[in-house]
Amino acid sequence: MTTGIFIAIEGGEGAGKSTQTKRLSAHLEALGYEVVVTREPGGTPTAEKIRNILLDPEIDNMPDETEALLFAASRADHAHNKIRPALERGAVVLCDRYIDSSVAYQGAARGLGVDRIRALSEWATGQLLPDFTIYLDVPAEAGGERMDGTDRMEIQSREFHVQVQQAFRDIAQSSTRPNVLVDATLSIEEVTEKILEALQSVLDK
Numbered sequence: 001m002t003t004g005i006f007i008a009i010e011g012g013e014g015a016g017k018s019t020q021t022k023r024l025s026a027h028l029e030a031l032g033y034e035v036v037v038t039r040e041p042g043g044t045p046t047a048e049k050i051r052n053i054l055l056d057p058e059i060d061n062m063p064d065e066t067e068a069l070l071f072a073a074s075r076a077d078h079a080h081n082k083i084r085p086a087l088e089r090g091a092v093v094l095c096d097r098y099i100d101s102s103v104a105y106q107g108a109a110r111g112l113g114v115d116r117i118r119a120l121s122e123w124a125t126g127q128l129l130p131d132f133t134i135y136l137d138v139p140a141e142a143g144g145e146r147m148d149g150t151d152r153m154e155i156q157s158r159e160f161h162v163q164v165q166q167a168f169r170d171i172a173q174s175s176t177r178p179n180v181l182v183d184a185t186l187s188i189e190e191v192t193e194k195i196l197e198a199l200q201s202v203l204d205k
């Protein structure tokens, strides 16, 4: 049984996820919630080690299957050792990227299959799914301007990032779980406002 609230923040590169996560965290803390801010890949010592492999730009021959399994492996550790325990003690967990990132990047853009990749992560996490997902939507061109372009995923082609962006839109649209898709080209303040409005339903629960 978990009593906390699990919120995932998703989107392509340069959508402003970390800025919004910080703002959201400050807001929820001011309301008196215990907030755990975390990110993927990473979030635990083991998952951070896997992150270093995944983002190493010098690895130029990683099979897509290895990539998908490593993202799932890091997520398994993160879900079991950090997210679930935090939810069990009643915290709000804000997670910068989660299962939908694998569905968009590995399932759709890499072409490994969205259903297969979702099933892999759901198995890896013991079906630990977010109570609410925030999708920050930005055209791949606009996000690209904000990328520093040095890690193994960022240096993928422009076409790859356009596919990722479209995949997030498709996921948000077809999802039956609570979520909001916010236009991330709006001002930082407007984006936060829209997120908070949408989150009210889960916070009031």
Ligand code: TYD
Binding pocket: 012, 013, 014, 017, 039, 040, 041, 055, 071, 096, 097, 098, 099, 101, 102, 103, 105, 106, 151, 153, 154
């Ligand atoms: P990071 O530096 O955390 O990027 P960002 O600030 O955009 O979140 O790097 C994570 C990279 O890994 C990013 O390019 C997205 C990618 N990724 C996947 O391909 N699959 C996944 O399951 C996750 C969690 C991330």
